[in-house]
Amino acid sequence: MSPDRTVQVLFSAPDVFYDSFLPVLTAALQEAKLPTVIRREMDPAEVDYLVFAPNDLITDFSGFVRARAALSIWAGVDRVLQNPTLTLPLARMVDPGQREGMVEYVVAHVLRHHVGMDRYILSSSGWNQVAPRLARQRRVAVLGLGELGGACAQALSALNFDVHGWSRRPKALDGVTCHHGPEGLETVLAGTEIAVCLLPTTPQTENLLNAETLARLALGGVVINPGRGAVIDDAALIAALDDGHLGHATLDTFRIEPLPEDHPFRAHPKITVSPHVASLVRAETAGRVIAENICRGEAGLPFLHLVSRQDGY
Numbered sequence: 077m078s079p080d081r082t083v084q085v086l087f088s089a090p091d092v093f094y095d096s097f098l099p100v101l102t103a104a105l106q107e108a109k110l111p112t113v114i115r116r117e118m119d120p121a122e123v124d125y126l127v128f129a130p131n132d133l134i135t136d137f138s139g140f141v142r143a144r145a146a147l148s149i150w151a152g153v154d155r156v157l158q159n160p161t162l163t164l165p166l167a168r169m170v171d172p173g174q175r176e177g178m179v180e181y182v183v184a185h186v187l188r189h190h191v192g193m194d195r196y197i198l199s200s201s202g203w204n205q206v207a208p209r210l211a212r213q214r215r216v217a218v219l220g221l222g223e224l225g226g227a228c229a230q231a232l233s234a235l236n237f238d239v240h241g242w243s244r245r246p247k248a249l250d251g252v253t254c255h256h257g258p259e260g261l262e263t264v265l266a267g268t269e270i271a272v273c274l275l276p277t278t279p280q281t282e283n284l285l286n287a288e289t290l291a292r293l294a295l296g297g298v299v300i301n302p303g304r305g306a307v308i309d310d311a312a313l314i315a316a317l318d319d320g321h322l323g324h325a326t327l328d329t330f331r332i333e334p335l336p337e338d339h340p341f342r343a344h345p346k347i348t349v350s351p352h353v354a355s356l357v358r359a360e361t362a363g364r365v366i367a368e369n370i371c372r373g374e375a376g377l378p379f380l381h382l383v384s385r386q387d388g389y
Contacts, residue, residue: 082111083374086118089129093149093357097127100363108371125370126164129357130156137162144373147366149357151224152304153383154277166383170223171365173358181302181354182228182272183235185326189270189298190214190237194324211236215294217268219261219284220303221247221254222389224355225274232272240264244280265292270300277304278388287312296323302354305330310341317346328354 087094105112120139126146138161145165153168191208214237218229221243233239233251240253242264247254255264271293275281286309301308316322326348333352341347369379383389
């Protein structure tokens with residue numbers, strides 16, 4: 077590290093993030109004995125590290141001439157990757173709090189649909205006792221086996237679900253039957269009853285769940301998407317729900333956010349909408365990841381969770 081100088085950090089994000097991150101960042105950097113100044117506004121030419129949530133406050137990154145890295149407090153960076161002026165190293169957020177939150181969201185909704193809880197939640201009449209199938213008899217597919225997807229797949233496997241996973245490249249996870257590539261996608265979707273989508277938005281994944289691929293799911297299948305909205309063809313999803321091939325869709329991410337009040341998803345009886353809460357950033361854990369990356373930059377070590385511009389994540 078360089079204790080003989082004060083590190084200049086620009087924090088560019090909405091007030092709610094600044095207010096929650098500042099005490100955690102400050103404490104972590106003090107523990108590391110790294111003199112640091114954290115401000116909301118700063119001359120770009122004086123910034124050593126840019127900590128940000130993708131926003132419209134900074135649209136031109138070319139002025140950050142001495143910055144060593146841009147450190148995102150969000151996991152998704154597809155929006156900012158489209159900016160040609162952002163050429164410095166970019167790290168996305170990967171932290172235990174987000175991972176735990178995503179696992180809890182995914183497991184909750186998989187179990188909800190597996191057990192069939194909606195029949196009781198939405199109606200208290202009747203006395204129709206139906207024994208749900210056991211988890212080991214239910215095939216679940218997790219599309220995307222990165223940090224979040226892999227954790228969700230293994231959590232579902234621990235509950236005895238028949239878990240199949242898909243990724244662009246070969247992967248191996250204990251308890252998960254892994255597939256990859258175009259042929260692997262066909263295999264993993266065929267007959268799947270609950271599909272969980274945790275893919276990033278890239279040119280290769282946009283509209284990956286379309287009329288053709290959704291048709292491969294089992295009759296009455298369920299789609300859960302806490303990943304990225306653009307991975308699903310909205311019109312194809314609604315059509316598959318309306319014609320009865322799919323039974324339900326639980327959606328947490330959308331092409332336009334906040335989701336407009338008049339969007340067809342909101343009124344559809346077979347769609348559950350949640351407001352992008354599956355894995356909200358938690359300052360108590362994410363702040364320490366940011367602090368660690370700043371310390372690594374000062375020590376000349378590789379940054380954690382660097383984004384590949386070629387892959388888009």
